[in-house]
Amino acid sequence: MDQPVTPPDQQILKETDQCVLCGLCLPHCPTYHLTRNEAESPRGRISLMQALARGQLQADAELKGHLDRCLVCRSCERVCPSQVPYGKLIDEARALFAPGAAQSSSRSVPLQQLLDSVADKQGRLRQVAKGLRLYQRSGAQWLARQSGLLRGLKLDGLEQALPNVPEPLNLKSYYPPQGEKRADVALFTGCIGEMMDDGTLPSAIKLLNILGYGVQIPVSQGCCGSLHQHNGEPEQAKSLAHINVTAFNGLEVEAVIGTGSGCTAQLREYAARYGEENGFKVAVYDICDFLATIEWPEQICFRPLKQRIAIHEPCASRNLLNGMASVQKLLAMIPELVARPLANNNRCCGAAGSYMVTQPALADALRREKLSAITAASADAVVSTNIGCALHIQAGRPGLELHHPIALLLQQITSV
Ligand code: SF4
Ligand code: SF4
Structure with missing residues (x-):
């Protein structure tokens, strides 16, 4: 730290010059x-990154x-x-500060643990989930909270944000379609989503099966790599991309489908980021976009639901995928349901991958604004296509009803 970056990073200079x-x-x-701070x-x-790449500014803690x-x-x-x-630029600039890089700096323990755990989905992440379940159900959580130990370790905020970890899903490698088969698709299960949300993936599988799709779930798939990509570890992110394309590209499927907007956006950028050899051979879809594109059999009917639903639009969905149009189109199939976008949907809820762990004060300030918008919407429930956003928002308002839109769709299907 505290030295100019030399030699100037030509790539960063070229990109910042576009501003x-x-x-x-x-x-x-x-x-x-x-903050109202330039x-x-x-x-x-961008100006800071440019000055850093030119060697005009010190790579110090303030700039970082x-x-x-x-x-x-x-x-x-x-x-x-x-x-x-901008997305490419900030990733490149952060990589300059990653542990082991030229301007190496240490990383917080919770962030390092998170990155190491999700990178090893089949091993370490499963162990973490098992440990958390034991902690939450054995009485150890109650003891830790009562003793003040968590407060002493400054882990109380993080611990309170942790929802109950459900039992493992134990997904099969194939779920055959119901009735006549249209095609097979492959499902990307994510890491945090599979560990913390036991509703969305089973709903996705069931819905796809009802619509005539067989669902293949390659067991060797891993984390999408977005947390590593945005935390200065592009090489690790590339390795994770390679694991996934190897797992999926051997399958005979019509599409790869993701249920989490952040992961799906990352999968779709593999080829652009890591080269054509690390791209998928079939199209990658967000599940709502996929379901909104296909034709629905006429015999599928929905039970009316007299509710007001507020649609939360995750940043990845808004800025990198197709926004809320598909969610609105799908929810419009449920009679009597009124679904409206939340006010100020263009403003991040503060979850932002690992941001809620690394920048708790700002993440909390953004969440407070999101919760105010939810209150103003007077909605019975909220829908979101991002598990990170859902967990972060619910941690700010325990008891808030928040679903993935496809869980709501499946819940209301009456006849097939
Ligand atoms: S990054 Fe912002 S300031 Fe720079 S050109 Fe784009 S809109 Fe303008
Ligand atoms: S917080 Fe979002 S809008 Fe602001 S600089 Fe970062 S990526 Fe751009």
Whole structure:
């Protein structure tokens, strides 16, 4: 730390040079909205990265802090008239500070644990899930909370945000279609989603089966790699991408389908990020986009649901996938249900992958705004296509009814 970056990073320089400093991205940036500090805006961060790459600024903790506080929501990239590849830039700049890199800095223990666990989904992550279940059900959690130990270790906030870890899903490698087969598809199960959400994946499988799709689930698939990509470890992210394309590209399927918007967006960027050899041979879809594209058999009917549903739009969905249109189209099939987008859906809820762990104060401030929007919507329930957002929002309001849209769809199907 505290040395200029030498030699200047030509790639970063080239990309930052695309910025014309117009400032059109500023009103779309959640961290600028919260702080009103130019250094916490896209334009400010781009200038910092440029000065760093030119060797004009020290690679110190203050500069790193401004880069770390970026959510990588990519709202700025979406509105930029000069097409500055902001997402690529921030990943490249953060990689300069990763442990072992030129400007190496240490990483917080919870973040390092998270990265190491998700990278080893079949081994370490399963052990973590098992340990957490034991902790939550054996009385150890009660004891730790009562004793003040968690507060002493400054882990109380993180621990309270942890929902109950469900029993393992033990998914099979194939689920045959119900009735006449249309085709097979492959399901990407994610790591945190598979561990923390026992409703969405079974709903996805059941719904696809009802619609005539056989669902293949390759056991060797792993984490999508987005946490590593955005935390300065592109090589580890590339290795994870390679594991996944190897697992999926050998299958005879019509599409690869993901249920979590953040993971699905990362899968779709594999070829652009890590080269054609690390791309999928078939199209990758968010499940709502897939279900909104196909034809639904006429015999499928839905029970009415007299509820107001607020649609939360995750940043990955808004900025990298197809937004809320598919969710709205699918929910419109349920009679009497009124589904409306949340106000200020363009503002991140603060979950942002590992952000809720690394930047708890800002993540909490953004969540408070999201919870105010939910209150103002007077909705009976919220839907979200991102498990990270769902966990973060629910941790701020225990008891809030929050579903993946496909769980709601399946719940209301009456006849097939
Ligand atoms: S990143 Fe794009 S929108 Fe933002 S200041 Fe630069 S050119 Fe303008
Ligand atoms: S990615 Fe999001 S938080 Fe980061 S600079 Fe862009 S708009 Fe702001």
